[in-house]
Amino acid sequence: MSVQSGPRNQIKKPARQQCRRAFGVLTTMSAGVPRSRSRDRQKKPVKNAQICRFAAVIPSPGMFRAEPCCYSLPFPQETPAIVGPAGARPPFRNDIDSVSGPPMQRFNLGTTDLAVSSAVLGLMRIADLSDAAIRQLFSKAQDVGINVFDHADIYGGEAHECERRFGAALRLTASERGSIVIQSKCGIRPGFFDFSEDHILQAVDRSLAALKTDYLDLLLLHRPDTLVEPEEVARAFDRLHAAGKVRHFGVSNHTPRQIDLLKTAVDQPLVANQIQLSIAHAPSVAFGLAANMAGLEQSIDRDGEVIAYSRINRMTLQAWSPFQQGFFGGVFVGDEKNFPELNRVLIELSSKYGLSPSAIAYAWIARHPAKIQVVLGTTSAERLGDIAPGADITLSREDWYHLFRAAGHVLP
Numbered sequence: 001m002s003v004q005s006g007p008r009n010q011i012k013k014p015a016r017q018q019c020r021r022a023f024g025v026l027t028t029m030s031a032g033v034p035r036s037r038s039r040d041r042q043k044k045p046v047k048n049a050q051i052c053r054f055a056a057v058i059p060s061p062g063m064f065r066a067e068p069c070c071y072s073l074p075f076p077q078e079t080p081a082i083v084g085p086a087g088a089r090p091p092f093r094n095d096i097d098s099v100s101g102p103p104m105q106r107f108n109l110g111t112t113d114l115a116v117s118s119a120v121l122g123l124m125r126i127a128d129l130s131d132a133a134i135r136q137l138f139s140k141a142q143d144v145g146i147n148v149f150d151h152a153d154i155y156g157g158e159a160h161e162c163e164r165r166f167g168a169a170l171r172l173t174a175s176e177r178g179s180i181v182i183q184s185k186c187g188i189r190p191g192f193f194d195f196s197e198d199h200i201l202q203a204v205d206r207s208l209a210a211l212k213t214d215y216l217d218l219l220l221l222h223r224p225d226t227l228v229e230p231e232e233v234a235r236a237f238d239r240l241h242a243a244g245k246v247r248h249f250g251v252s253n254h255t256p257r258q259i260d261l262l263k264t265a266v267d268q269p270l271v272a273n274q275i276q277l278s279i280a281h282a283p284s285v286a287f288g289l290a291a292n293m294a295g296l297e298q299s300i301d302r303d304g305e306v307i308a309y310s311r312i313n314r315m316t317l318q319a320w321s322p323f324q325q326g327f328f329g330g331v332f333v334g335d336e337k338n339f340p341e342l343n344r345v346l347i348e349l350s351s352k353y354g355l356s357p358s359a360i361a362y363a364w365i366a367r368h369p370a371k372i373q374v375v376l377g378t379t380s381a382e383r384l385g386d387i388a389p390g391a392d393i394t395l396s397r398e399d400w401y402h403l404f405r406a407a408g409h410v411l412p
């Protein structure tokens with residue numbers, strides 16, 4: 001139950017190196033094998049041309065300013081997508097709805113009957129793991145009660161690379177596939193966002209091929225495309241659903257008004273929204289606690305009150321980067337230089353609740369009555385086991401607010 005080992009090591013890494021790891025791009029310095037846990041990982045060719053520049057991107061204002069970034073990685077050319085005839089009956093399995101799993105709490109995804117775990121395993125960082133390490137991580141996830149696995153077409157340096165690694169390493173049987181929830185995202189392309197019908201259909205076909213599965217349980221539109229035509233999204237979603245390729249739909253990083261715009265044409269229920277949220281990056285929570293406080297930075301609404309909207313509309317929120325400060329700025333757990341008070345309180349509560357500081361940081365998100373899923377990005381089975389118990393404790397109100405203030409947020 002110590003914070004020392006992982007977090008400190010992690011935050012000492014320069015942001016650029018973290019960013020490379022995040023997207024599975026190896027550095028020339030690593031000579032094809034990352035320094036950490038290299039024994040678990042496969043040798044892969046160095047991809048000099050694919051250096052991620054996210055480290056140079058300032059989250060706000062203008063998160064995606066005109067810097068080259070990971071989104072400029074090569075994607076395949078579009079070709080017409082192949083989908084089944086409209087009206088075909090989706091061949092979805094229902095095993096997941098009745099699975100009695102390990103103790104981690106589960107609840108329904110949005111308005112669906114899909115029983116999902118509090119934690120989601122995010123697969124954004126698995127590109128350079130060996131098959132054995134991916135299997136170990138997957139198996140540990142199942143042991144601790146996780147049944148949801150999060151992908152995106154852009155994860156892994158090359159399009160669909162993390163999906164491909166996952167599919168190749170696991171080669172799930174039909175019954176294994178039926179007992180888990182696989183979600184993926186599309187809509188981010190090199191240098192632009194694309195919610196066109198053709199691109200959505202194409203991206204899903206490629207995700208299914210890479211994952212070696214017939215269907216996604218959940219498809220999320222990754223980042224809002226301001227050129228979106230809701231009617232095109234509606235057609236794509238209807239075709240994917242009718243063909244049995246996607247079971248449920250949602251969004252990621254969307255504001256309430258952007259969701260309402262989609263809903264002007266999209267009939268498929270939008271059941272989830274994945275947003276960045278951690279105790280150290282909590283504008284979505286902090287704003288509502290300081291509304292209308294003139295002159296207070298925290299009182300600026302940055303997302304149109306997405307948490308209240310999600311509760312009102314029964315959309316499940318999923319918190320990405322639950323341990324990162326800023327935009328892939330390093331892990332705050334154990335970062336006593338930048339978060340001394342937060343770490344002091346995390347340690348204090350870790351001994352009170354008998355869990356690791358990381359599990360307490362998890363519990364801070366999970367305690368919210370919005371029933372927010374937490375998307376864990378660790379590639380370490382051991383760390384996963386350390387964090388997961390955070391799903392099953394309920395922090396007292398006093399402790400929750402204590403952590404909130406310790407992270408630097410204000411209670412007026």
Ligand SMILES: NC(=O)c1ccc[n+]([C@@H]2O[C@H](COP(=O)([O-])OP(=O)(O)OC[C@H]3O[C@@H](n4cnc5c(N)ncnc54)[C@H](OP(=O)(O)O)[C@@H]3O)[C@@H](O)[C@H]2O)c1
Pocket residue numbers: 006007010021121122123124125150151222252253274275319320321322323324331333358375376377378379380383387
């Ligand atoms: N929708 C979106 O726009 C979006 C954006 C980004 C990510 N995501 C999703 O969210 C998932 C999680 O994002 P993330 O990977 O940035 O989240 P994270 O869980 O906050 O960060 C995981 C990273 O932190 C490291 N770490 C070091 N100390 C840690 C500690 N004490 N506790 C936890 N992690 C520690 C992990 O290293 P080890 O691997 O060595 O444990 C790993 O590199 C992704 O996999 C992806 O599925 C979605």
